[in-house]
Amino acid sequence: MRLDKFLSDSGLFTRNDAKKFIKNKKISVDGIFITDPSFQISENSCVYFEGRKIEPYHNIYIMINKPSGYVSANSDSRYPCITELIDHPYKNDLAVAGRLDIDVTGLVLLSNDGNFVHNVISPKKNIMKKYKILHDGILNEEKKLILTSGIDFKEYRSSEAIVEIINDKEFFLSIHEGKYHQVKRMVKYIGLNLIKLERTAVGGLNLDINIGDYRLLNEDDIKLIFGY
Numbered sequence: 001m002r003l004d005k006f007l008s009d010s011g012l013f014t015r016n017d018a019k020k021f022i023k024n025k026k027i028s029v030d031g032i033f034i035t036d037p038s039f040q041i042s043e044n045s046c047v048y049f050e051g052r053k054i055e056p057y058h059n060i061y062i063m064i065n066k067p068s069g070y071v072s073a074n075s076d077s078r079y080p081c082i083t084e085l086i087d088h089p090y091k092n093d094l095a096v097a098g099r100l101d102i103d104v105t106g107l108v109l110l111s112n113d114g115n116f117v118h119n120v121i122s123p124k125k126n127i128m129k130k131y132k133i134l135h136d137g138i139l140n141e142e143k144k145l146i147l148t149s150g151i152d153f154k155e156y157r158s159s160e161a162i163v164e165i166i167n168d169k170e171f172f173l174s175i176h177e178g179k180y181h182q183v184k185r186m187v188k189y190i191g192l193n194l195i196k197l198e199r200t201a202v203g204g205l206n207l208d209i210n211i212g213d214y215r216l217l218n219e220d221d222i223k224l225i226f227g228y
Helices: 003-009 015-023 114-121 141-149 182-189 219-226
Strands: 027-029 047-049 061-066 095-097 105-111 129-136 162-167 170-175 193-202 214-216
Touching (some): 003 015, 003 047, 061 219, 095 114, 105 114, 129 182, 141 162, 170 182, 182 193
Parallel strands (some): 105 193
Antiparallel strands (some): 027 047, 061 105, 095 105, 129 170, 129 193, 162 170
């Protein structure tokens, strides 16, 4: 591959900028400064720009522990976005696989792989999303049965959910869908006052980083999400 194409494909440079930096001896390949934009590199070549290694463009998968007050988006005119917490050259290419409301915290997945994003949010894939709910009320057996059996809302009927009691004021709720405000509406439907909502897992992938932090996912993480 041509050196200037490799640089532009990385997402860090335009083709013209790549050529300019090459000619100005800002780009080195395997320790040697190259001045020819058409210089051919191999997949094993190490390319640096002013001492920073340039990685070839590839699919990335990210878990972030979203704080309250951030929107699940790349840009917003009023509120900070979760991508502002990510330091990665591809962050402007990331799409959110399952948004959380601005006041909701927890696990959000992002990727530049469109198929991955589609499969995570597609109801046909039946990927469970697990939420930790802090409430001010009493979750009795009758209310628990309503959640686990499904609720008839005006627009749709929620599918069967899984409820795991933590203590008198906290429980986990796991659902396959991800309708607009669905968890909040389910909690309100059974008469509980929601205090805090956090997503703790997607599929078999559990949240394992501190609030505001992110990490890249590996193949094993991806397998946990989809259950294979």
